[in-house]
Amino acid sequence: MGIAPAAAPPPPVRDPSVPAIRATGITKSYGHLQALRGADLVLRPGEVLALVGDNGAGKSTLTKILCGAVQADAGEVAYWGEPVKVQSIGHALELGVHTVYQDLALAPDLSVSDNLFLGREPVRSGIRGRLGMIDRDQMRDETRAALARLGINLRSLRVPVRNLSGGQRQALAVARSITWATTAVLMDEPTAALGPKQSAIVYDTVTNAAARGLAVLVISHDIPRMLHVADRIAVMRHGMVVAERPAASLKLTDVIGLMLGEEVSE
């Protein structure tokens, strides 16, 4: 049927020195409000980048531009070194960029494996496939494998997703993005609605995603956690990325200082 491949594709082997996504001089205005005034950002494969900043600093707008939900007024976004004008979320999906949303990410009445494959269901071979019959055995096997790779353990893949806990649901949403993404996974406050135990499940999947060679962007207000989970921290203020440092070199007070506009020595 020529839909997407049934198997979760491994991220293609690419030159790891080339950034998965490089955004340069991005500007975006909503009427008189200048949300972005020349933001630069680099996402590298195999790295978790935390994007932090005060409310209104432009984090969400920048992320939406990278995932195709919003078009920039000016600036350039390159995927694997190739400048691309991303037209839509679908276009970004084709480039291998998947986004995890805070809500509405899953169909609650569908099973775990149906959700993981929604939109990419593998069909059976032969005439049954031509009739659109899907291969649920294959879907369950591959879902089990995909979840195991991320360290997510569910006892049954047949249950409707609404029976899962909030953390498990979010972990599944992350797992789905990671399974199909080949370039980057973007997450806007992936744990905002979750308790500490459930957040831990989600952040485990985040680090696993980077370990699989994907570039991962996480927007979060949970800066102490980001210092722990992320490889690098990018700080936004007034529509610009004002600093981008290795997480290991930063302390909480440094990050907060950068967010508020203080100079922090490297």
Place this chain on the structure above:
Amino acid sequence: MTAMTDPADLPEALGPEEATGILAQIRGSSAFWIGIVVIGLIIVFGLITPNNAYIKPSNLLNIGLNASQIMLIAVGMTFLIGAGHLDLSVGYNLILASVLGAKVMVGLAGSTTQVAAGEYPNLIPAVIAGALVAMLVGSLAGLLNGLLITRLKLNSFIVTLATSGIFYGFALILTSASNVPFVPDIIQTEFGSNRLFGFIPLPLMVTLAICAVMWVVMRTTRFGMRTLALGSSRESTIRSGIDIDRHTIRLFVLQGLMVGFAAVIDLARNAGTNVVGHQSDNLQAISAVVLGGTSLFGGIASIGGTLLGSLIPVMMANGLVIMNVQPFYQLVAVGIILIIAVYLDQRRRSRLS
């Protein structure tokens, strides 16, 4: 989520999974419970009707025959409601489809004087063409509903309420509100009231065969899965890259086609059109779907439950007629059962979310 339950407590969160045994799975399905109601009706009416006339196989088959048109419409409606839509225009679409089918059938069968004299020189091709036209008209009416809903971004309830009037109006304009005359009787003798081995009604067999195919479509195909995904979460279905407008249009065409099948059976059983009937087909179909355990909120659907739900009103009416009681009590009873079914669905939903 309240603080009373710890959602991170995995075994508890996955509690429903313990219900993986076949018995437990069956107990959890609404079709099972509505099946109990059906069997209960058979037993009760079987015991209280004179000479146990109710449970004679011929009577039970008659019940199935009388329910067959609503079954077809309700199976289409199961897909629509499962996807979070409704079609109120089904009964009027049926009238329009049967009128146009009958007109084509009579027009092709012979000249006006011939058919008035009961002579049909081109009988077989005319009957086939008429049946095909009825199915085509039904599907095109469904296509119109689907296009209006997706292109104009209107609610399906309002669109199909409006097209109900449009379809019915056209049917009455075409016929001056009287039934199409000179429809050949052969469609009734050979199909509508014919029985396999003199026993099993042919329209019921055809209906069950079509419904079996639709059961497979719902349970095993990409189309069925995406239908329920759409009803479960429209937003996540869009984000999965599925073209939901195209899917919605297909759903309404499917509903129209099912109405077309019902129109052919209607023509065959009456040996003619029934332009004053079918006023409540939409509500009968919707109540059959909901009785059968399909959620009015979308996302959960049961074809088997719908078939059983279609039987209940017919079973009650049949039993009451045999007992010489006014069959109108059936309307009251079905209304009460329907309210219970919707209440249980709502409670299940609020408990789960």
